[in-house]
Amino acid sequence: MLADIKSQTAEELQAQFRLWQQPAYRLWQLLEWLYAHRSTSWDAMTNLPKALRGQLRTHYSLGALELLRKQGSRDTTQKFLWRLKDHSLIESVLIPASPSLYGEPSDRHTLCVSTQVGCAYGCRFCASGLEGFKRNLRVEEIVEQVLAVERWNAQESSRSQVESSKPDATQPATGNSQPATDHRLISNLVIMGMGEPLANYDNLLKALKILNAPWGAGIGARKITLSTSGLAPQIRKLADEPLQFRLAISLHGATDVVRDRIMPVNRKYPLRELVAACDYYQHKQGRMITFEYILIAGVNDGLEQAGPLAALARRLSAKVNLIPYNTVQGLPWERPSEQAQEAFLKALQKQKVTVTLRREKGHDIDAACGQLRLRTEREMVA
Ligand code: SF4
Numbered sequence: 001m002l003a004d005i006k007s008q009t010a011e012e013l014q015a016q017f018r019l020w021q022q023p024a025y026r027l028w029q030l031l032e033w034l035y036a037h038r039s040t041s042w043d044a045m046t047n048l049p050k051a052l053r054g055q056l057r058t059h060y061s062l063g064a065l066e067l068l069r070k071q072g073s074r075d076t077t078q079k080f081l082w083r084l085k086d087h088s089l090i091e092s093v094l095i096p097a098s099p100s101l102y103g104e105p106s107d108r109h110t111l112c113v114s115t116q117v118g119c120a121y122g123c124r125f126c127a128s129g130l131e132g133f134k135r136n137l138r139v140e141e142i143v144e145q146v147l148a149v150e151r152w153n154a155q156e157s158s159r160s161q162v163e164s165s166k167p168d169a170t171q172p173a174t175g176n177s178q179p180a181t182d183h184r185l186i187s188n189l190v191i192m193g194m195g196e197p198l199a200n201y202d203n204l205l206k207a208l209k210i211l212n213a214p215w216g217a218g219i220g221a222r223k224i225t226l227s228t229s230g231l232a233p234q235i236r237k238l239a240d241e242p243l244q245f246r247l248a249i250s251l252h253g254a255t256d257v258v259r260d261r262i263m264p265v266n267r268k269y270p271l272r273e274l275v276a277a278c279d280y281y282q283h284k285q286g287r288m289i290t291f292e293y294i295l296i297a298g299v300n301d302g303l304e305q306a307g308p309l310a311a312l313a314r315r316l317s318a319k320v321n322l323i324p325y326n327t328v329q330g331l332p333w334e335r336p337s338e339q340a341q342e343a344f345l346k347a348l349q350k351q352k353v354t355v356t357l358r359r360e361k362g363h364d365i366d367a368a369c370g371q372l373r374l375r376t377e378r379e380m381v382a
Pocket residue numbers: 119120121122123126127128129193194195196229250369
């Protein structure tokens with residue numbers, strides 16, 4: 001099988017171009033086609049000599065994700081369901097920085113990307129783990145989630161520009177029909193989609209290197225948040241990386257009793273080990289850690305959890321994100337009442353913790369990770 005060109009760093013491609021005795025500028029032309037124009041065909045790369053395009057074609061594949069389904073409207077949270085070459089399904093979620101509540105479209109967007117097909121970690125409340133683990137995503141499949149969403153956005157923008165430039169007797173012509181092909185839509189990444197990101201460590205780190213590079217998608221490392229359910233050894237490894245990413249811990253319980261009940265990973269890496277790894281991360285990277293805490297009725301929303309959670313947050317100077325649970329079809333867990341959510345929030349605030357309570361954006365579009373995939377797969381076999 002050929003390596004996909006989008007799994008290669010500029011350094012790797014440079015080595016190949018040297019073997020082919022190509023001048024350095026040819027590489028920059030190629031990278032521009034891949035990451036600025038987001039090309040999906042060798043033939044489109046018209047400023048590369050035909051012979052070089054032939055060499056590239058025989059050495060590398062040039063894949064693109066196939067959009068199977070999309071939910072949500074352009075100004076709000078949108079969920080993309082992609083079909084991979086082996087027919088596996090994965091999801092990405094596009095979140096506007098500030099949804100246009102008052103009709104003003106936001107320009108900055110965050111993309112939540114998947115790193116695995118399914119997940120082996122089996123958190124009891126999560127749709128992604130329900131059907132088990134299939135495989136790790138390859139480097140290019142992680143990179144492509146960003147490029148494919150931007151490609152889709154460019155096509156939509158061109159389409160709406162064509163629509164709006166259709167002669168309208170009631171409006172003056174603007175003459176502005178330039179397609180927005182090179183516009184960078186995605187400014188932030190959260191690695192919180194399907195899968196445990198740090199279980200696919202090498203592919204993810206290589207993909208992030210490509211997405212971070214100025215010749216790639218140019219997304220700043222500080223705008224990239226990696227989340228983990230608590231793989232302590234990989235947190236330590238991440239701490240030693242030169243790129244400074246943000247780290248979010250999917251905590252969801254402040255004691256081993258609660259975490260053991262809903263997150264099997266805690267039996268392997270109990271809180272003591274997880275906290276020690278977070279300490280190390282903070283010491284090496286000097287970056288604030290975030291605790292993601294999904295509030296589940298009767299499981300972890302009791303006020304007796306607020307004390308240990310506040311203690312952990314204070315110890316690591318961590319910020320806490322409270323997320324009311326999104327019900328998943330086939331799972332027994334429920335979202336706490338708004339009163340219970342507020343009480344939990346207040347208990348943390350009282351203990352001087354930096355905390356936010358957010359309504360999950362896109363609650364109505366199967367926003368909990370893995371739900372759209374799960375529903376589509378079930379429909380396909382029905
Ligand atoms: S919450 Fe994350 S780690 Fe846990 S099963 Fe779901 S995808 Fe896997």
